[in-house]
Amino acid sequence: xxxxxxxxxxxxxxxxxxxxxxxxxxxxxxxxxxxxxxxxxxxxxxxxxxxxxxxxxxxxxxxxxxxxxxxxxxxxxxxxxxxxxxxxxxxxxxxxxxxxxxxxxxxxxxxxxxxxxxxxxxx
Amino acid sequence: xxxxxxxxxxxxxxxxxxxxxxxxxxxxxxxxxxxxxxxxxxxxxxxxxxxxxxxxxxxxxxxxxxxxxxxxxxxxxxxxxxxxxxxxxxxxxxxxxxxxxxxxxxxxxx
Numbered sequence: 001x002x003x004x005x006x007x008x009x010x011x012x013x014x015x016x017x018x019x020x021x022x023x024x025x026x027x028x029x030x031x032x033x034x035x036x037x038x039x040x041x042x043x044x045x046x047x048x049x050x051x052x053x054x055x056x057x058x059x060x061x062x063x064x065x066x067x068x069x070x071x072x073x074x075x076x077x078x079x080x081x082x083x084x085x086x087x088x089x090x091x092x093x094x095x096x097x098x099x100x101x102x103x104x105x106x107x108x109x110x111x112x113x114x115x116x117x118x119x120x121x122x123x
Numbered sequence: 124x125x126x127x128x129x130x131x132x133x134x135x136x137x138x139x140x141x142x143x144x145x146x147x148x149x150x151x152x153x154x155x156x157x158x159x160x161x162x163x164x165x166x167x168x169x170x171x172x173x174x175x176x177x178x179x180x181x182x183x184x185x186x187x188x189x190x191x192x193x194x195x196x197x198x199x200x201x202x203x204x205x206x207x208x209x210x211x212x213x214x215x216x217x218x219x220x221x222x223x224x225x226x227x228x229x230x231x232x233x
Contacts, residue, residue: 035222037169044126045161045169045212047222059220095168100180105216109159109174116168 002027002112004096009117016086016121022079022096022114030074033099035110036081038092038119048094049081050104059104064090086121093118127152127213127225134231140201143228145213146194151223153194157216160189160198163227164209172211173198200230208232 008020020036035050049070050059058070069082079096093116100108128146135141145152145160152158156176161169171180173189176196186202196215200207213225 037224044227045163045214045224047214047224050222061221100171100174105220105222106155106157107175109171109180109214110161110169111171111174111180113168113170 002098004098004112004114006094006096006114006117009094009119011120011122012086013123014087014121017082017084018086018119020081020083020094020096020117020119022081024077024079024096024098027098027112029072029077031102033102033104034072034079035097035099035104036070036079037095037097037110037113038090039095039116040089040092043092046092050099051079052104053102057104083119086119088121091119091121127215127223129211129213129225129228131226132229132231134233135200135203136233137203137205139203140199141203141230142200143198143211143213143230145196145198145215145225147196147215147223148194150218151215152191152196152213154218155216156191158189158191158196159214160187160196161212161214162207162209163212169212203232205232 036048096114097110098112100111160173163169177189
């Protein structure tokens with residue numbers, strides 16, 4: 001069964017940085033696009049960022065562009081999200097999500113999700 | 124980015140059919156056949172129910188179906204069951220090369 005396990009969350013002060021990781025297993029990680037999706041407490045889903053199979057193409061929501069960087073290491077089957085200049089409105093559960101195809105944003109939808117990791121930005 | 128518009132809540136009795144709408148613009152829902160629907164139970168990760176407007180992943184009951192007309196996509200659940208009670212979110216590709224989600228719809232099975 002496909003597994004996606006997020007780590008690296010926690011409490012951070014406004015303006016601080018955090019790096020999330022997502023360890024993937026039981027599928028050919030290098031064949032699928034990946035994304036991060038977040039959910040603020042009691043709120044809806046918000047797509048954050050996506051990355052192509054090779055890592056050569058990356059996409060970001062306007063709300064995080066210039067502050068967050070998505071990357072992947074196919075040799076380690078791991079997806080990353082480097083989050084800088086964190087703000088209170090970045091507080092959310094962050095989900096790692098596998099695309100159902102090699103397409104980052106178009107075909108396939110997100111067919112597998114991690115359990116999520118909580119990031120809290122507060123002083 | 125804009126949020127796709129969904130009704131805040133819908134309800135139905137067991138065995139009935141319900142439809143959840145998802146309204147966007149010609150720059151997202153109306154312009155592409157890349158609409159997905161997700162089911163989320165409280166405290167759980169979302170689950171893919173429909174992708175590419177009307178395709179169903181293996182394992183999802185055929186009670187769930189998707190369609191699109193103009194700038195509005197729809198998720199229909201027929202033969203409503205108690206376990207269908209959850210939050211439902213639509214998502215679409217946009218002309219800005221991003222993804223956008225709807226605000227979510229809470230389905231109550233009466």
